[in-house]
Amino acid sequence: MAVTELMPHTEPYQVVDRAERAFPAWAATVPAERGARLHRAADAMAARLDDLAEANHADTGRPRDEARASVEAGIGTLRQYAELGPLHRGRALQGGWNATDLMIPQPRGVVVALTPWNDPVPVACGLLGAALVTGNTAVHKPSERACRTGALLAELLAEALPEDVVQTVFGAGEVGAALAANPHVAVVAHVGSTHTGRSIAMAAAATGAKALLENGGNDAAIVDCDVDPAWAAAQVALGAYANGGQVCTSVERVFVHQDVAAPFLDALVKEAERWNDTLCPLVDANHRAGVHRQVTDAVSAGATLATGGTLPSGAGSWYPATVLTDCTPVMSVMTEETFGPVAPVMVVPDFAEGLALAAEDRHGLAASVFTADMANAQRAWRTLDVGTVKVNAVFGGAPGGAAQPRRLSGTGFGYGPELLDEMTTTKVVHLSPPGGAP
Known part of the structure; x- marks a missing residue:
């Protein structure tokens, strides 16, 4: 099981290094196969639904029926990205007659996902599902207040995916800060407090990583x-x-x-x-x-x-x-x-x-x-x-909606099909025959 306990004094470079080494092979994996692997992970979660729900209840205090529904939502989210990932596509551009011009989405690299305690399974399944199905490797740090849930989820994900494609680490805020500041990390995706989100934004500005943040709200x-x-x-x-x-x-x-x-x-x-x-x-x-x-x-x-x-x-x-x-x-x-x-x-x-x-x-x-x-x-x-x-409602909405928080509440799409765009970067390719017009 790819789970590492990181103490505050431990530099988490080894975890990111392993994810970085696993990246080329995973990025080259056929998208349909990546989606099939996520379906396999969702199947494993469904088989351990009661255990995940009990861990969720123990960590968060949610009533058991709500904790179970939350896990079911996470399984559904993972399956959603398993299906959406292979459909994620680029564009063909209208160039010269003898040329082919393309805009192609490519995975960014190592994604660090820092997830909260209040709804640990769906948030993790969303960020990790979108990251993995688009060809990134991932390092996940669950909240230290949701360790039981995070450990079981880590076990189930790791069993369904190649070695080091997804790894889970545990620790307090210092561990998350060290991961966010690692210069080999391409994306830091965070759902949590505004204070932590602002610290991540500053760390990402220093390393050049993309910061994908859903911080606190005052709705x-x-x-x-x-x-x-x-x-x-x-x-x-x-x-x-x-x-x-x-x-x-x-x-x-x-x-x-x-x-x-x-x-x-x-x-x-x-x-x-x-x-x-x-x-x-x-x-x-x-x-x-x-x-x-x-x-x-x-x-x-x-x-x-x-x-x-x-x-x-x-x-x-x-x-x-x-x-x-x-x-x-x-x-x-x-x-x-x-x-x-x-x-x-x-x-x-x-x-x-x-x-x-x-x-x-x-x-x-x-x-x-x-x-x-x-x-x-x-x-x-x-x-x-x-x-x-x-x-005229406080909750609800059609599936597939994706919103962008504003100001102190964060930046970027944190869910929906648009999350696949956040987890990829676009390359323009111009193909023309030798000796042809430029």
Whole structure:
């Protein structure tokens, strides 16, 4: 099994070197064969579905049914790239009659994938699947908070692929930083915090590697006056509390029209208290402490606790579904990603003010808009400078969509067919016979 435990003092050059040596043969492998290998890995994952789901549950605290669904999504993602990879193509250009002109995608080299703990299987399967099927070799570092899941996934991938084509290493942030700074790495693909993403961008700028980043978000939800406030509250609660608020596109800020604010808040509090019955714990006590600090800072600055916001007694990392009212745009709970089950709410006089406040943010991952006014919906999706805008839903969308995060939230396509373009580079080829016209 190609798994290496790297301590902070260990230089990970040997792992990258092995991946670099494996690259020429893998790049020369027929794309259909690369896809077949990924299908083989997906088959192995399906055969160990229960074990992967249990590891996911143990690492992340997700309920077992959700942990299983997450693994199933990862298997589907790997199969998606197994099919899409052989179809990835270049272009023929219209040149001279006696010449052939082509634009050909080629693999970049060694891809380092740094993946998060909150949804470890689908994210890894997406980045690794796209990298491998296009002919790159890969070094994967799962989050140190998801080691069980990462180790089992590593075993299954390594069994289906040639030696050293994919390798998995474990360690804390120092290991990821060393991999990102390695001058023999062609791509660093990262899903995680904004702070880490910015460090990777600087390291990649120094080495010339391509940085493919999905960093943190501070996603807004705007509730207009012409929707059912109870329905909107249920949607916002889903966005704020699913997986304990530990979703990349969780609702982090709420702007509600003053005309429906009272019934919306009443319904949101009831939704939060209902979610407490099934809310999963946060990933660990340190993370919970950070979430609680955001809440207490907001209350100190004038916010009101409508429900939740108290640390439970005893061991564990569970945190209650929380609603904060009387929030202001300058509170840290409104300007920074909380990544926990917290819904901070600000009442606005009209939709235009909510849209303006939602747009005033350094992040640019996603946003949700709840309105029956199609003019407002059109204005919102055109105005909000984020990668994904969802109208009258917090989750969902057609398969194959691929968004580009903006500003502090990252850069590049992180999923969909376009991820194949990110993992390849294009070469222009001009073929003409000897003695012909130039």
